[in-house]
Amino acid sequence: SSLLQCLTHDSPIIPCFRTFIQVIEDDRVNKSSEPFTTGVKGQAPPLVTTNFQVKDQGNASPRFIRCTAYNMPCTADMAKQSQVPLAAVIKPLAMLPLPFLDPPPPQTPPYIVDHGDGGPIRCNRCKAYMCPYMQFIEGGRRFQCGFCSCVTEVPPHYFQHLDHTGKRVDCYDRPELSQGSYEFVATVDYCKNNKLPQPPSFIFFIDVSYNAVKSGMVNIVCQELKTLLDYLPRENPEADSVVRVGFVTYNKVLHFYNVKSSLAQPQMMVVSDVSDMFLPLLDGFLVGVNDSRMVIESLLDQIPEMFADTRETETVFGPVIQAGLEALKAADCAGKLFVFHSTLPIAEAPGKLKNREDKKLVGTDKEKSLFQPQSGFYSNLSKECVAQGCCVDLFLFPNQYVDVATLGVVPVSTGGSVYKYTYFQAETDRERFLNDLRRDVQKPMGFDAVMRVRTSTGIRATDFFGSFFMSNTTDVELAGLDCDKTVTVEFRHDDKLSEDTGALMQCAVLYTSCSGQRRLRVHNMAVNCCSQLADLYRNCETDTIINFFSKYAYRSILNTPTKTVRDTMVNQCAQILACYRKNCASPSSAGQLILPECMKLLPVYLNCVLKSDVLQPGADISLDDRAYLRQLLSCMDVSESHIFFYPRLLPLLDGGSLPMAVRNSEERLSKGGVYLLETGLHLFLWVGANAQQELLSNIFGTPTFSQIDPNMTSLPELDNPFSQRLREIIDSFRSQRSRYMKLMVVKQEDKAELIFKHFLCEDKSTSGGASYVDFLCHMHKEIRQLLS
Numbered sequence: 001s002s003l004l005q006c007l008t009h010d011s012p013i014i015p016c017f018r019t020f021i022q023v024i025e026d027d028r029v030n031k032s033s034e035p036f037t038t039g040v041k042g043q044a045p046p047l048v049t050t051n052f053q054v055k056d057q058g059n060a061s062p063r064f065i066r067c068t069a070y071n072m073p074c075t076a077d078m079a080k081q082s083q084v085p086l087a088a089v090i091k092p093l094a095m096l097p098l099p100f101l102d103p104p105p106p107q108t109p110p111y112i113v114d115h116g117d118g119g120p121i122r123c124n125r126c127k128a129y130m131c132p133y134m135q136f137i138e139g140g141r142r143f144q145c146g147f148c149s150c151v152t153e154v155p156p157h158y159f160q161h162l163d164h165t166g167k168r169v170d171c172y173d174r175p176e177l178s179q180g181s182y183e184f185v186a187t188v189d190y191c192k193n194n195k196l197p198q199p200p201s202f203i204f205f206i207d208v209s210y211n212a213v214k215s216g217m218v219n220i221v222c223q224e225l226k227t228l229l230d231y232l233p234r235e236n237p238e239a240d241s242v243v244r245v246g247f248v249t250y251n252k253v254l255h256f257y258n259v260k261s262s263l264a265q266p267q268m269m270v271v272s273d274v275s276d277m278f279l280p281l282l283d284g285f286l287v288g289v290n291d292s293r294m295v296i297e298s299l300l301d302q303i304p305e306m307f308a309d310t311r312e313t314e315t316v317f318g319p320v321i322q323a324g325l326e327a328l329k330a331a332d333c334a335g336k337l338f339v340f341h342s343t344l345p346i347a348e349a350p351g352k353l354k355n356r357e358d359k360k361l362v363g364t365d366k367e368k369s370l371f372q373p374q375s376g377f378y379s380n381l382s383k384e385c386v387a388q389g390c391c392v393d394l395f396l397f398p399n400q401y402v403d404v405a406t407l408g409v410v411p412v413s414t415g416g417s418v419y420k421y422t423y424f425q426a427e428t429d430r431e432r433f434l435n436d437l438r439r440d441v442q443k444p445m446g447f448d449a450v451m452r453v454r455t456s457t458g459i460r461a462t463d464f465f466g467s468f469f470m471s472n473t474t475d476v477e478l479a480g481l482d483c484d485k486t487v488t489v490e491f492r493h494d495d496k497l498s499e500d501t502g503a504l505m506q507c508a509v510l511y512t513s514c515s516g517q518r519r520l521r522v523h524n525m526a527v528n529c530c531s532q533l534a535d536l537y538r539n540c541e542t543d544t545i546i547n548f549f550s551k552y553a554y555r556s557i558l559n560t561p562t563k564t565v566r567d568t569m570v571n572q573c574a575q576i577l578a579c580y581r582k583n584c585a586s587p588s589s590a591g592q593l594i595l596p597e598c599m600k601l602l603p604v605y606l607n608c609v610l611k612s613d614v615l616q617p618g619a620d621i622s623l624d625d626r627a628y629l630r631q632l633l634s635c636m637d638v639s640e641s642h643i644f645f646y647p648r649l650l651p652l653l654d655g656g657s658l659p660m661a662v663r664n665s666e667e668r669l670s671k672g673g674v675y676l677l678e679t680g681l682h683l684f685l686w687v688g689a690n691a692q693q694e695l696l697s698n699i700f701g702t703p704t705f706s707q708i709d710p711n712m713t714s715l716p717e718l719d720n721p722f723s724q725r726l727r728e729i730i731d732s733f734r735s736q737r738s739r740y741m742k743l744m745v746v747k748q749e750d751k752a753e754l755i756f757k758h759f760l761c762e763d764k765s766t767s768g769g770a771s772y773v774d775f776l777c778h779m780h781k782e783i784r785q786l787l788s
Contacts, residue, residue: 020601020604020646020663020664021660021661021662021663023047023600023601024047024049024050024661025660027046027047027049027050028047028049028050028051031046031047031050031052032046032050032051032052035052035053035054035055036052036053036054036055036062037054037055037057038054038055038056038057038058038059038060038061038180039055039057039058039059041059041502041526041527041528042070042071042502042526042527042528042539043070044070044539044540044541044598045062045066045541046062047543048066048543048638048639048642049639049642056179056180056181057178057179057180058132058178058179058180058524058526059180059524059525059526060180060181060507060523060524060525061180061181063091063094064090064091064092064094064180064181064523065088065089065090065091065505065507065523065525066088066089066541066543066544066547066637066638067087067088067089067525067527067541067544068084068085068086068087068088068540068541068544068545068548069084069086069527069536069539069540069541070527070528070539070540070541071527071528071529071530071535071536071538071539072086072459072491072497072502072503072527072528072529072530072536073086073493073497073529073530073531073533073536074496074497074498074499074529074530074531075493075496075497075531076492076493078531078533078536079492079493081533081579082533082536082537082576082579082580083572083575083576083579084536084537084540084545084576085490085545085548085549085552086459086490086491086492087488087489087490087491087544087548088453088488088489088491088505088507088525088544089486089488089544089547089548089637089638090453090486090487090488090489090507090523091483091484091485091486091637092451092481092485092487092507092509092521092523093444093445093446093481093482093483093485093509093521094483094637095443095444095483095484110175110179110181110182110183110521111175111179111182111183112182112183112184112185112519113174113175113176113182113183113184113185114184114185115158115184115185116157117187118155118157118158118187119184119186119187119189119190120176120184120186120520121154121155121158121176122152123145123147123148123150123152124150124152125145125148125150125152126145126147126148126150126454127454128145128146128147128148128454128506129176129184129506129508129520129522130143130176130177131146131176131177131506131522131524132176132177132178132179132180132524133146133147133504133524133526134146134177135166136154136162136166136167136168137151139161139162140154140159140160140161140162140168141153141154141159142154146456146504147454147455147456147457147504147506148456148457149457176522180523180524180525181521181522181523181524182521182522183519183520183521183522184519184520184522185517185518185519185520186510186518186519186520187518188518190510190518190520191518192448196516196518197333197334197447197448197512197516197518198331198332198333198334198516199242199243199244199333199514199515199516200243200333200334200335200336200389200447200512200514200516201243201244201245201246201286201327201328201331201333201334201335201336202232202243202244202245202246202335202336202338202441203245203246203247203248203286203324203327203328203335203336203337203338204221204225204245204246204247204248204338204340205248205249205250205320205323205324205337205338205339205340205341206218206221206222206247206248206249206250206303206340207249207250207251207315207339207340207341207342207343207397208249208250208251208255208303208306208307208310208312209251209252209310209312209313209314209315209342209343210310210311210312210313211313211342211343211397211399212340212341212342212397213304213307213308213310215342215397215399215424215425215426216424216425216426216430217340217342217397217424217426217433218303218304218307218340219304219426220426220430220433220434221340221437222300222301222303222304223300224434224437224438225300226296226297226300228437228438228441228442229245229289229293229296230289231438231441231442232245232289232441232442233441233442233443233444233445233514234514234515235513235514235515236515240289240290241289241514242288242514242515242516243335243514244286244287244288244331244333245286245287245289245296246259246285246286246287246327247259247296247299247300248320248323248324249303249307250315250316250319250320251310251312251314251315251316251347252274252312252314252315252316252347252348252349253270253271253272253274253316254270254271254274254277254316254319254320254323255268255269255270255271256268256269256270256271256279256280256281256285256323257269257285257299258281258283258284258285259284259285259287259292259295259296259299260283260284260287260292260295261287261291261292261294261295263284263295264295265295265298266295266296266298266299266302267284269281271323274316274319274347274349274350275349275350277319277322277323277326277350278326279323279326279327279330282330285327286327286331313343314343314346314347315341315342315343315344315345315346315347316345316347316349316351316352317341317345317349317351317353317407318345318349318350318351318352318377318378318381319349319350319351320337320339320341321337321339321351321378321381321385321392321410322350322381324337324390324392325381325384325385325388325390328388328389328390329388333389334388334389334390334391334447334448334479334480334512335389335390335391335447336390336391336392336393336416336445336447336480337390337391337392337393338393338395338437338440338441339392339393339394339395340395340397341394341395341396341397341402341407342396342397342398342399342402343398343399343400343402344400344401344402344403345407350377351377351378351381353374353403353406353407354374355401355403356370356374356403357401357403357622357623357624358370359623362617362623363562363563364561365561367557367561367562368557368558368559368560368561370405370623370626370627371405371557371558371626371627371630372405372558373405373406373409374403374406375406378406378407378409378410379409379413381410382409382410382413382414382469383413383469383471385410385413385414385479386413386414386469386477386478386479388479389447389448389479389480389512390414390479391414391415391416391445391447391478391479391480392410392411392414392416392479393411393416393417393418393419393440394407394408394410394411394416394417394418394419395419395421395433395436395437396418396419396420396421397421397424398420398422398624399422399423401622401623401624402624403624403627404418404420404624404625404627404628404631405623405624405627408627408628408631411467411631412467412631412634413467413468413469414467414469414478414479414480415449415467415468415478415479415480415481415482415485416467416479416480417440417467417482417484418628418631418632419433419436419440419739420624420625420628421433422622422624422625428711428713428742429742431713431714431740431742432740432741432742435734435740436739436740439738439740443482443483443484444482444483444514445480445481445482445483445514446478446480446481446482446509446511446512446513446514446519446521447479447480447481447511447512447514448479448511448512449477449478449479449480449481449509449510449511449512450475450476450477450478450509450510450511451468451475451476451478451481451487451507451508451509451510452474452475452476452507452508453476453489453505453506453507453508454505454506454508455491455503455504455505455506456501456503456504456505457495458493458494458495458496458497458498458503459491459492459493459494459497459503460491460492460494461474461489461490461491461505462490462491462492463489463490464476464487464488464489464490465487465488465489465490465548465551465552465555465634466485466486466487466488466634466635467485467631467634467635468487478511481509481511484635484637484738485635486635486636486637487635488547488548488551489507490548491505497529498529499528499529499530499531501529502526502527502528502529503526503527503528503529504524504525504526505524505525505527506522506523506524506525507522507523507524507525508520508521508522509521509522533579533580533583533584534583534584537580537584537596537598537599538596538597538598539598540596540598540599541598541638542598542599542600542601542602542605543605543638543639543641543642544638545599545602546602546605546606546609546641546642546645547636547637547638547641547642549569549572549573549606549609550609550612550633550641550645551633551634553565553566553568553569553609553615554614554615554630554633554634555634556568557614557615557630562615562616565615566610566615566616569606569609569610570606570610570778570779570782571782573602573603573606573779574779574782574783574786575786576599576602577594577595577596577599577602577779577783578782578783578786578787580594580595580596580599581594581783581787582787584596593776593779593780593783603772603775603776603779604646604762604772605645605646606775606779607761607769607770607772607775608645608646608761609645610769610770610775611761611765611767611769611770612629612645613625613626613629614626614629614630614633616765616767616768616769617767618758618765618766618767619766619767639736640680640737640738643678643679643680643737644679644680644681645761646664646761647664647677647678647679647680647759647761648661648677648678649661649662649663649664649668649675649676649677649760650662650675650676650677650678650729651670651673651674651675652673652674652675652676652695652699652726658729662675663762664759664760664761664762665760665762665763665772666757666760666763669686669688670688671688671689671690671691671748672688672690672691672692673688673691674686674687674688674691674695674696674699676726676729676730677756677759678733678741679741679759680737680739680741681739681741682741682742682744682759683730683733683734683741683742683743683744684743684744684745684746684755684756684759685699685715685743685744685745685746686746686748686753686756687705687708687745687746687747687748688748689705689747689748689749690705691705695722696708698718698720698722698723699715699718699722699723699726700715700716701716701718705747708745708747709745710745710746710747710750710752711745712743712745713742713743713744714743715727715730715743730743744756754766
């Protein structure tokens with residue numbers, strides 16, 4: 001452990017310790033050169049900020065699973081004493097190759113194993129799938145399960161002899177015996193109603209009310225879809241996609257379109273009785289793109305013209321989801337609805353909402369009601385959607401309150417996403433929206449998925465966080481699961497663990513691929529167990545702990561006042577650090593704050609979570625934005641939550657290499673400098689009033705500060721190495737994130753600087769959040785109080 005000299009009894013001293021940035025830089029220098037091999041049980045991976053390659057030797061890559069602790073306490077009492085959460089953040093369909101490396105290395109996706117009609121080999125008792133933790137016995141004729149110790153016969157077709165060490169001689173030829181992650185081809189027994197699935201369908205629902213047309217959204221969507229339909233997901237890049245498509249426009253009624261290939265022109269069918277939604281046509285609604293291309297393009301050209309002069313301002317929303325659900329039921333397939341929506345659905349229809357925005361409730365006990373849906377209608381609809389494998393992605397274009405807390409229920413429950421473009425303007429927001437839409441349509445995903453996490457004796461999965469539905473306590477049901485989504489799992493003891501055997505977990509996801517094949521993706525993870533607290537504290541992962549804490553806190557505000565939630569988090573972190581101080585640290589004066597080596601950054605991160613807009617909002621943040629961010633975080637992976645809570649601040653210097661980040665504080669900004677700030681959702685380019693003329697010319701093409709246009713959202717393409725390198729850095733940052741980050745130019749002392757300063761998370765916030773130094777002193781007092 002290293003000592004952080006934080007404060008004496010009376011006077012706070014600015015912490016003299018390795019800074020946040022140094023911790024990240026040290027990890028990058030020490031761990032990026034060699035591949036991270038997963039064969040060593042209980043080894044914590046490099047930080048999410050480090051570029052590293054992975055060699056799968058029997059445990060899942062940290063791209064798929066990250067744990068809060070790689071050394072689990074042997075007993076429930078020890079876990080309770082330390083208060084370190086035991087959890088895993090699992091990203092089952094994480095996309096390889098890695099976006100972090102430039103250029104990305106050739107990493108192979110998980111191998112696909114086909115055992116034929118017999119299906120995957122499993123333990124007879126606990127049903128765990130064959131994996132490197134199964135022990136073959138009796139010359140290879142039986143195997144003992146690593147999870148429940150039950151002995152199972154090896155089927156004759158799977159038999160193989162053992163070598164002198166007791167391993168099968170074909171161990172390294174079979175992914176399921178030597179790799180941490182792999183896929184099985186599922187048999188018909190793993191399919192709904194014992195019937196092989198149809199390929200999925202995509203249905204596009206376009207709001208054509210007055211606001212949607214006037215903002216330019218309708219025109220942009222229709223033009224983009226003509227190109228985008230060539231990029232529907234497919235497993236073989238050479239082959240055509242088998243995904244079928246359908247189109248609906250709506251305001252307070254729904255217009256369905258027949259785009260059958262034999263038609264000369266598309267045909268519209270209007271359903272005006274939205275109280276009892278039905279599908280007015282079967283044949284010609286869902287079609288193959290190549291078969292019906294001419295009719296589809298004609299339709300997409302006509303839609304903006306048809307509704308150009310509309311005066312209809314009211315919209316429905318519930319019937320839109322119902323229509324998509326009915327269409328997928330009729331086609332007997334899973335699929336995804338892309339809904340482009342602009343206003344609060346106040347038209348008379350199922351799922352009609354009222355405006356309940358009330359800032360006076362913020363900070364009161366009733367604040368939690370603002371994060372809960374208005375009624376149970378959308379929760380019940382979600383349940384039906386999940387049963388059908390109907391995933392919903394919602395693109396919102398609001399100019400005022402739309403009740404994201406309610407509209408987001410179906411996307412969040414079906415494994416979908418919500419995208420929000422407030423005050424959408426075609427000129428400045430087009431690029432961000434189109435990049436999000438392109439990625440959303442093209443990205444690899446699975447449909448009609450069920451995920452189960454099995455564990456070895458002694459621990460079990462007790463709680464789950466993310467975008468999904470659960471009808472029982474073990475199965476995570478996802479109508480859709482894409483490559484960006486994570487499911488976070490908390491574990492609890494139900495017995496003692498052994499230091500000799502460690503603890504095992506296996507995540508199995510059954511899903512339908514975009515080609516219509518039923519598959520099982522399996523990820524395995526083995527961690528050590530310890531009876532000494534020092535071993536636990538030596539092998540924790542702070543980024544993952546914060547990811548878990550923030551998800552737990554963001555869910556808690558549905559039922560608990562935000563102040564109580566914040567106080568609970570501070571108390572738990574103080575207990576974690578007090579337990580370390582009391583049981584693991586060498587004796588020292590009470591005036592010193594002592595942190596475990598791998599938790600150096602816990603206080604700075606925790607303070608960022610406490611000050612976030614969801615838990616401690618400023619006066620200018622809307623209720624919709626808070627609901628949106630709360631839903632967004634629920635399925636973020638560890639690298640995304642890291643940058644979301646502690647944005648990356650880079651000084652831009654004349655030089656080819658990527659500059660080292662600086663601490664996230666106003667005192668780090670120099671008037672003569674230019675800085676790039678990345679938050680995961682936004683990019684800011686801050687320009688100091690005294691920035692050098694040469695630097696300004698290289699970036700903006702003008703040498704004077706006053707001539708820089710603060711409204712620009714992209715940098716000019718100038719013919720100089722600095723401009724080229726800066727644009728490459730921005731492109732590289734964007735490629736690492738699941739959402740497109742719009743660039744905002746901020747001139748020093750301009751009004752937009754307030755937004756920029758909001759993300760300088762080591763400083764005191766306008767909403768009353770503490771500066772990092774003040775928070776460190778507060779934490780120290782809490783720890784001292786616990787120890788005394």
